[in-house]
Amino acid sequence: MKFRIYRYDPEKDAKPYVQDYDVALDPHDRMLLDALIRVKAVDDTLSFRRSCREGVCGSDAMNINGKNGLACITNLNDVKEPVELRPLPGLPVIRDLIVDMSQFFKQYHSIKPYLVNDSPPPEKERLQSPEDREELDGLYECILCACCSTACPSFWWNPDKFVGPAGLLAAYRFIADTRDEAIGARLDDLEDPYRLFRCHTIMNCVDVCPKGLNPTKAISKIKEIMVRRAV
Amino acid sequence: MIPVRKFDAIVVGAGGAGMRASLQLAEAGLAVAVLSKVFPTRSHTVAAQGGIGASLGNMSEDNWLWHMYDTIKGSDWLGDQDAIEYMCKMAPQVVYELEHFGMPFDRNADGTIYQRPFGGHSANFGEKAVQRACAAADRTGHALVHTLYQRNVRANTQFFVEWMALDIVRDSDGDVLGVVAMEMETSEVVILQAKATMFATGGAGRIFAASTNAFINTGDGLGMAARAGIPLEDMEFWQFHPTGVAGAGVLITEGVRGEGGILLNCNGERFMERYAPNLKDLASRDVVSRSMDQEIKEGRGCGPHKDYVLLKLDHLGPEVIMKRLPSIREIALKFANVDCIKEPIPVVPTIHYQMGGIPTNVHGQVVAPKDGDYKAVVNGLYAVGECACVSVHGANRLGTNSLTDLIVFGRAAGMYIVEQNLQRVSHKPLPSDAADLSLARLSRLAGATSGESVPEVAGDLRKVMQAHCGVFRNQELLAEGVRKVKELEQRAMRTAIKDRSRTFNTARVEALELDNLIETAKATVVSAEARRESRGAQARSDYPNRDDVNWLKHTLWYRDGNRLDYKPVNLKPVSVEAFPPKTRTY
Numbered sequence: 001m002k003f004r005i006y007r008y009d010p011e012k013d014a015k016p017y018v019q020d021y022d023v024a025l026d027p028h029d030r031m032l033l034d035a036l037i038r039v040k041a042v043d044d045t046l047s048f049r050r051s052c053r054e055g056v057c058g059s060d061a062m063n064i065n066g067k068n069g070l071a072c073i074t075n076l077n078d079v080k081e082p083v084e085l086r087p088l089p090g091l092p093v094i095r096d097l098i099v100d101m102s103q104f105f106k107q108y109h110s111i112k113p114y115l116v117n118d119s120p121p122p123e124k125e126r127l128q129s130p131e132d133r134e135e136l137d138g139l140y141e142c143i144l145c146a147c148c149s150t151a152c153p154s155f156w157w158n159p160d161k162f163v164g165p166a167g168l169l170a171a172y173r174f175i176a177d178t179r180d181e182a183i184g185a186r187l188d189d190l191e192d193p194y195r196l197f198r199c200h201t202i203m204n205c206v207d208v209c210p211k212g213l214n215p216t217k218a219i220s221k222i223k224e225i226m227v228r229r230a231v
Numbered sequence: 232m233i234p235v236r237k238f239d240a241i242v243v244g245a246g247g248a249g250m251r252a253s254l255q256l257a258e259a260g261l262a263v264a265v266l267s268k269v270f271p272t273r274s275h276t277v278a279a280q281g282g283i284g285a286s287l288g289n290m291s292e293d294n295w296l297w298h299m300y301d302t303i304k305g306s307d308w309l310g311d312q313d314a315i316e317y318m319c320k321m322a323p324q325v326v327y328e329l330e331h332f333g334m335p336f337d338r339n340a341d342g343t344i345y346q347r348p349f350g351g352h353s354a355n356f357g358e359k360a361v362q363r364a365c366a367a368a369d370r371t372g373h374a375l376v377h378t379l380y381q382r383n384v385r386a387n388t389q390f391f392v393e394w395m396a397l398d399i400v401r402d403s404d405g406d407v408l409g410v411v412a413m414e415m416e417t418s419e420v421v422i423l424q425a426k427a428t429m430f431a432t433g434g435a436g437r438i439f440a441a442s443t444n445a446f447i448n449t450g451d452g453l454g455m456a457a458r459a460g461i462p463l464e465d466m467e468f469w470q471f472h473p474t475g476v477a478g479a480g481v482l483i484t485e486g487v488r489g490e491g492g493i494l495l496n497c498n499g500e501r502f503m504e505r506y507a508p509n510l511k512d513l514a515s516r517d518v519v520s521r522s523m524d525q526e527i528k529e530g531r532g533c534g535p536h537k538d539y540v541l542l543k544l545d546h547l548g549p550e551v552i553m554k555r556l557p558s559i560r561e562i563a564l565k566f567a568n569v570d571c572i573k574e575p576i577p578v579v580p581t582i583h584y585q586m587g588g589i590p591t592n593v594h595g596q597v598v599a600p601k602d603g604d605y606k607a608v609v610n611g612l613y614a615v616g617e618c619a620c621v622s623v624h625g626a627n628r629l630g631t632n633s634l635t636d637l638i639v640f641g642r643a644a645g646m647y648i649v650e651q652n653l654q655r656v657s658h659k660p661l662p663s664d665a666a667d668l669s670l671a672r673l674s675r676l677a678g679a680t681s682g683e684s685v686p687e688v689a690g691d692l693r694k695v696m697q698a699h700c701g702v703f704r705n706q707e708l709l710a711e712g713v714r715k716v717k718e719l720e721q722r723a724m725r726t727a728i729k730d731r732s733r734t735f736n737t738a739r740v741e742a743l744e745l746d747n748l749i750e751t752a753k754a755t756v757v758s759a760e761a762r763r764e765s766r767g768a769q770a771r772s773d774y775p776n777r778d779d780v781n782w783l784k785h786t787l788w789y790r791d792g793n794r795l796d797y798k799p800v801n802l803k804p805v806s807v808e809a810f811p812p813k814t815r816t817y
Contacts, residue, residue, distance in 0.1 A: 009732050028478060030566070041686045044738035045730040049269075052445040054481045054562065056373060057273040073565055094416060095735045101270070114381035115333025124287075124323075125330040127342030133335065140335045140367075140374060144272055179333065 001025050001035055002082035005046065009095050016093070020082070032079060033060055033072040048097040055210060058145030061088055062097050068147040068208040088150040090159065103159045104146045104166065111163060111171040111189070116182035132178040139173035139218060141211050142166060148205035148215055154198040161194035165205035165215030168196065172218035175225065187226055196222060233411075233422055233666050238264045239653040240427040243396045243410060243452065246274035247372070247637035248616025249431030250379040250388075252595075255645025257386040261653060264423060266394040266412055268447050268740070271380045275433055275445045276637065279372025280558065281486035282347060282364025283329075283638070284631035285322035289343040290362035295319040297354055298363065300810055302632060305351045305515050306625025307767035307777065308812040309465065309785070311801035314621045317593050318632075318639045325638045326365050334378040336367050337555075347555070348489040349630040351515040351817070360513055364631045369484050369558045375634060391423075395740060396451060397669040399428070399459040399612070402662045407597075407611035409661075410455070411669040415740060418733035420673065422665055426653045427611060429644060430456070430589060434617035435751040439582035439700075440693040443475050443482040452618035454747025456589045457754065458668065461599050461609060462787040462796065464620040465587035466751070467759035468768045470628055471520040471702050475581025477539035479566040482583065483559055483576060485630045488512045490555055492544035494523065495575065496531040502540075507817035514817035517627040517768045520580035524702045527579075534577060541575035580702055585751075586628055586768065587758075588620035590787065595619070595644025600787070605798040613648065615640045622785065625800075626767020675724075676742055682727030685742045692719045692745075696752055700759055705773040709760035716752050723749050754788040761795050762786060779812050 001023060008016035023038045033053055040046050048071075049059040055073035063086040064074055091099040117126075149155045149164035163171065171190060174180045190196040196219065205215040240256050242249045245267035256263040267274065286293040298319040303310055330336055330344060337345035346362040354361035367374035383390075396410040400422060409424040435450025436442040453463055473494070474483040488494075493512050496502045506522040507514035514522075523540050532538050544552065544559075549572050552560055556571075563571040590598050592606065595615045601607035616637045623636055699712025723745050730738040764778035765771050787796040802809050 009734055011732050011734055030479065037686075040738075041684070044685070044728055044741075045732065047730075047735050047737045051269055051273050051447045052275065052278050054278065054566070056370075056558075057269070057275075057277050057445065059269060059273050075565070095732070098735050105270075109384055112385075114385040117331075117333075121327075121331040123327070125327050125336070125344050128338050129342055130338045130340060133338045136335045140377070141370060143277075143373070144270070174333075177333070177335075 001076070003035070003039060004082045004084045005039070005097070006086040007096055008093055009045070030075065031072050032064065032074040032076060032083070035076060036071055047095045056143060058143035061145040061147045063087065063089055068151045070145060070147070070210045073210060088146055090150045090156040101146060104149055104164070107149070107163045107167040108144065108170060111167050112182070112186070113170045113174070115174060115177065115180055117179055118181065126179050128178055135176045136173060138213055139169060139176060142169055142213060143211060145210065147208045147210055151204040151208045153202060154200060158194055158198055162198035163190070163195050165219070168199070168222065169213060169215040169218045172222050175222060187222070187229065190222060191226060233420055235422045235424055235661065237424045237658055238262045239425065240429065240648055241266065241409060241423050241425040242429045242431055244274070244431035244433060244616070244618070245271035245390065246276035246431060246433055246616060247375055247379065247634060248641035249429070250376070250383055251638050251641030252429055252431060252615060252645040253388050254379065254383050254386055255642055256648060257383065257388040259649040261649065264389050264391055266391045266396055266423070268393065268395050268415070270392050271390060272377055274376060275448055276372045276376040278445065278482065279375070279634055280369045280482060280484035281349060281489065282366040282371050282631045283326060283375065283634035284349070284352065284363050284629065285326040285365055285635060286319065286363055287323050287326065287344060287346060287365065289339060290346050291354070293354065293361055293363055295322065296807065297356060297361065298322065300356045301351050301353055302623065302629050303810045304357065304815055305627055305629035307627055307815055308779070308783065309622070309625030309766060309800055311622050312804045312809060313801050314593050314623050316804040316807060318623050318635060321639045322635050325642060329375065329378060329638065332378050332382045334367065335374050336365055347486055348513060350485050350488070350513045350519065351510065351629045353510070360510060364486065364489060366486065369486055369556045371634065395743065396455060397672065397743060399455050400424070400661065400665045401459050402659060405609065406659060407609060408659055411666045416735055418736060418739070420666065420669065422661065424658055424661060426656050426658060427613060427648045427651070429595065429613040429615065430618050431616045431641065432618045434585040435748065436582050436585065438692060438696050438748050438752045438755065440697040441475065441480045441579070442582040443472055443480055444582070449744035450747045450751035451744065452589060452614065453754070454750040457750040457790040460789070460791065461589060461597060462789045463587060463754045464590040464785050464787055465622060465758070466754035466788055467762050467786060468586035468626045469582055469700070469755065470516055470584040470586060470768050471580035472583035473516055473519040473523055473580055474542055474578040475583070476562065476566045477577040477579045480581050481562055481566045483542060483562065483578060485516070487542060487544050487556060487559055490551060491547050492542055494519070495541045495543055496526045497533045497537060498531060502526050502531070510817040515627055516630060517770070518817055520702055521770055523580055539577040539579045542578045543575040544571055545573055545575070584628055584633060585617055586620070586624040586626065588618050589614040591619045591621050593621060593643060594647040595640055596647070600796065600798065613644050615644050626769060672743065672746065676728060676739060679727035682725045683722045685726050685728060685738065685745055688719060688722045688726060689741070689745050689748060692716070692748060692752055695719065696755070700756055703770050703772050704759060705771060706760070709756060712756045713760055716756050720749050720753065750790060753793060757793045758786045758788050758795065783812065
């Protein structure tokens with residue numbers, strides 16, 4: 001199978017280049033990650049992140065034939081040859097397919113991604129109705145792979161000011177949680193021309209999310225709540 | 232000179248156990264550093280699916296004593312009853328705490344946490360199945376590890392992300408003073424000095440070819456401990472999960488059978504009724520895996536090669552599957568090409584969990600025999616989670632007890648360290664040779680211009696372990712396995728990598744991980760060869776029975792000369808009556 005892979009090692013390369021590979025696959029190789037491991041067995045200098053190989057850890061996000069996705073759950077039958085692999089767009093490249101995700105995590109941390117509830121907890125669990133719990137479905141499952149934020153033009157232009165789809169999905173996950181007591185402060189924090197309102201509903205995030213989540217919808221819900229609280 | 236950074240405590244590994252411990256330490260104001268090879272939420276705890284075991288009794292009456300009995304019986308009486316008592320007693324409280332931290336558990340109509348049935352969970356000492364697995368759909372591990380990471384963000388825990396610990400620093404008194412570690416992005420080697428060093432490095436499931444485990448599960452803590460002269464306990468006991476996707480190895484939670492899924496052979500027969508008439512498909516994992524293996528060996532497997540069985544769940548209906556098992560549907564579609572709403576999933580027993588590990592007491596303190604005292608503490612070193620052997624799982628772990636173990640003992644070890652008032656203790660001086668072992672390993676790699684390929688040696692090791700340490704074992708297979716693993720150890724000392732970069736050199740990381748895989752594999756196969764009985768996950772066709780007279784004892788393997796030692800099982804709980812060994816049927 002043929003690959004065209006983005007290569008860059010800051011120690012020896014003045015600038016990035018594309019390297020062609022043609023590797024023999026085993027009949028059991030099913031996913032793109034399996035093929036990448038074959039490539040690495042031939043050329044151990046190729047660097048990429050990977051761990052769970054089943055789409056839950058979020059390590060092996062990359063740009064596959066122009067679209068962000070996880071290598072471990074991208075079926076080899078679904079990709080056109082030669083497969084063009086590039087690092088996630090918009091973030092600084094450390095080496096090859098490995099990007100520096102600091103900016104992405106900084107935005108995630110900026111929304112206070114933890115439950116705020118200072119009331120003394122009961123002896124047992126806090127009660128929550130199944131309906132209230134259902135509000136978190138489609139929000140809490142995010143794996144922080146960064147496919148969405150690095151597919152978002154608004155995040156490319158303002159990664160320091162715009163929270164980005166992943167961070168905003170997380171923000172809404174806590175706003176929507178009936179156990180959280182900081183909704184007002186969370187909304188105040190996002191009421192800003194950049195942090196929330198740089199989202200122009202381009203919806204690339206929805207298109208690329210490997211978990212089928214919908215950050216755009218979460219963002220519009222935050223906006224709705226803001227409008228409701230203003231009137 | 233190698234830079235030294237000083238902390239009160241360091242935690243190596245940021246999965247469920249490591250982050251539960253670090254939370255305790257950071258909230259108490261200790262200077263704590265958490266090292267992880269991957270960003271914390273990418274730790275393998277994220278892949279746990281079915282639930283965390285605790286006798287909340289939200290669905291019907293439950294009792295921690297029944298949980299304790301199930302765990303002891305599941306362990307085939309090799310588990311230490313004082314540790315099991317502590318875990319089962321504490322389980323409800325730690326689950327409530329996780330809920331208070333914000334973990335999104337599924338809920339019952341009355342607002343309480345939803346609990347599902349699981350293998351080997353029973354009411355009233357084995358009488359009937361009970362719903363004890365506290366679940367967040369089939370993503371319990373994901374919900375747990377993200378919640379703990381979030382809570383650690385709140386506590387301002389300091390993470391060293393993409394750092395790999397290489398070796399333990401131990402002084403001439405045998406005290407542990409920290410680790411030598413490498414930042415993967417820059418290859419910088421640093422001594423992280425600490426008054427308490429905690430390993431939460433997870434299991435080493437990657438020593439087998441067919442494994443549910445992530446690539447990062449290379450037994451780094453075990454390798455480091457072994458190289459520092461610390462024994463590894465009960466390493467012959469490896470759990471085969473009954474339901475890994477055939478060919479792919481990806482896990483299908485026992486929660487599928489908890490929700491009502493059943494296993495079928497090629498005749499469409501629900502064969503578990505024959506092997507475990509009472510709990511059937513929800514018998515303990517070792518029992519179900521052996522039964523599946525037996526069906527396949529006797530020609531009743533499914534498919535063109537009759538080499539798997541079928542997990543049927545279409546009868547649960549699309550609503551239950553989409554609500555309780557949504558990720559399972561995704562996995563089956565992606566890795567088995569089947570829509571489990573309509574068709575069964577092909578499954579085989581697949582390596583899943585390491586019951587053994589670094590020996591500890593209930594405070595997470597590492598213990599190793601010294602002057603005849605097998606409970607002697609290794610000062611400064613702690614271990615929690617899958618890399619530790621406390622031992623609550625004995626010869627076979629009960630489903631959901633892995634997460635319970637992480638949280639109960641991560642918390643317990645954290646609390647114990649906080650009680651030591653480490654801020655008031657000064658650092659012991661580092662020995663002059665503190666980093667020598669790690670530097671020697673790195674310089675051997677740096678100097679090797681040609682040699683064995685790392686992925687080839689690792690691949691061969693996995694094949695050998697799969698062939699010689701499978702569901703059923705015997706003397707001939709194991710003796711041959713010991714010989715082959717020793718050969719592989721020689722090959723691993725002659726590896727060479729082409730990548731010379733200092734920037735994110737993943738080839739170097741994999742070469743360093745291979746050293747740890749080798750130590751784990753040796754411990755496993757040497758311990759398994761010596762144990763001449765069948766107990767829990769160690770099933771020997773040449774010694775088919777449990778032998779409590781000679782083998783009701785823990786194995787201790789030492790790297791030095793592959794020496795074995797043994798220590799007694801603690802059959803005495805602290806506050807309740809003991810559960811003496813008896814015949815184990817489901």
